[in-house]
Amino acid sequence: MNRSTTSIGTIELVIAMILSGTIGYFVISSEQPLWNVVFFRCVIGAITLGGYAYFTGMIKSEFFARRVFVFIVIGGIALVANWILLFASFQYIPFSIATMAYHMQPLFLVLAGAVLTKDRLSGSLVFWLGMAFIGLFLIVELDVNEIASLFNDDQGDVTALIGLLLALGAAVLYTVATLVAKKVSRVPSQFVALVQVSIGIVMLLPFVDFTNLPTHTRQWIDILVLGAVLTGFMYIIMYDSFQRLPTSLIALLSFIYPVTALFVDFIAFSTQISVWQGLGVVMILLAVCAVKFAWTFSFSLFKNA
Numbered sequence: 330m331n332r333s334t335t336s337i338g339t340i341e342l343v344i345a346m347i348l349s350g351t352i353g354y355f356v357i358s359s360e361q362p363l364w365n366v367v368f369f370r371c372v373i374g375a376i377t378l379g380g381y382a383y384f385t386g387m388i389k390s391e392f393f394a395r396r397v398f399v400f401i402v403i404g405g406i407a408l409v410a411n412w413i414l415l416f417a418s419f420q421y422i423p424f425s426i427a428t429m430a431y432h433m434q435p436l437f438l439v440l441a442g443a444v445l446t447k448d449r450l451s452g453s454l455v456f457w458l459g460m461a462f463i464g465l466f467l468i469v470e471l472d473v474n475e476i477a478s479l480f481n482d483d484q485g486d487v488t489a490l491i492g493l494l495l496a497l498g499a500a501v502l503y504t505v506a507t508l509v510a511k512k513v514s515r516v517p518s519q520f521v522a523l524v525q526v527s528i529g530i531v532m533l534l535p536f537v538d539f540t541n542l543p544t545h546t547r548q549w550i551d552i553l554v555l556g557a558v559l560t561g562f563m564y565i566i567m568y569d570s571f572q573r574l575p576t577s578l579i580a581l582l583s584f585i586y587p588v589t590a591l592f593v594d595f596i597a598f599s600t601q602i603s604v605w606q607g608l609g610v611v612m613i614l615l616a617v618c619a620v621k622f623a624w625t626f627s628f629s630l631f632k633n634a
Contacts, residue, residue: 334573335573335574338569338570338571338573338574338578339570339574339578339582339621341566341569341573342566342567342570342571342579342582343585345563345564345567346582346583346585346586346589347585347589348558348559348562349559349586349589350586350590350591350592350593351559351589351590351593352555352559353593353594354593355551355554355555355559356555358547358548359543359548359552360543360548361541361542361543361552362538363416364533364537364538365538365541366552368529368530368533368534368536368537369552369556370526370552370555370560371409371529371530372530373553373556373557373560374522374556374557374561374564375523375526375527377556377557377560377562378519378523378526378564378565379523381565382517382519382520382523387517387519387520388520392516392520397515400509400512400513401509401516401520401521401524402524402528403505403509404506404510404513404521404525405506405524405525405529406528406532407503407505407506407509408502408503408529409529409532409533410532411499411500411502411506412499413532414496414502415427415431415495415499417495418493418499420492421488421489421491421492421495422488422492422496425469425471426469426471426492426493426496427492428469428496428587429465429466429469430493430496430497430500431496431499431503432465432583432584434501434503434504434580434583435580435584436458436462436580437501437504438507438508438579438583439454439458439576439577439580441504441508441576442575442576442577445508450577451625453619454620457619457620457624458580458581458616460613460616461581461584461612461616461617463609463612464584464610464612464613464616465584465587465613467605467606467608467609467612468588468591468606468613469587470603470606506525507571507576508576510572511571511572514572518564518565518566518567518568518569518572519565522560522561522564522565522568526564578620581616581617581620581621582617584613584616584617587613588614591610
């Protein structure tokens, strides 16, 4: 993998993660049920991607070869199911705890890469990944008492366990979707994203509340941005970056998402950024730079055979 390819992939994924960090704002601003938001996100995303793929001649018969197409479909199911499980986890545990559990996915991705793609899992990589996790912990400001309160009674035990399993399940499914995108590297990212959001339309249709559609132009604009920009455009560059980058760098760059979300909350909703959250941002960005520029130590946990 040459330096130019890696640099392009890094820029693409940084942009994609920054865009991902704004999704929450548009979801809240649309004032729509989550199922409606995700469904119309898929519909508008499919229209955007379909139009682009058609007019650029990217829909080709060889992309429908059984083995390749099956992988794309599996990735699509994993991607949409990941959204469903993550949103469902918010009903059982606080958003901050769900976010922390969901962002175990970089660890899952690094471990999967070490096993499946023979990526080198060095001690320095584990160190920087650990630093990023600590930074995430500081950003979401997990309250130890809040965590403990989830397990104060039997009902709490069940509720907390369900919520944590849903969030962790979403993280696993996101990892699957990422690895599938890397697996089908010969297929244009636009086509992969088109097939997957089309699958999302079918999966989400039964849950849509058509009696509660947007009534204001602003709401439709929010949904249009979610579909065209934060799905169509974002998944094109994100999947292309997956095909260009090693799993270790993908994992660390994914931490840019919560950093962006923190600043979006600050700008859009006037939430305050604490000193500890600021420290968390610095730790995450330091870890990302360390992996990008290959800052290493002299020991490793696993090496290629």
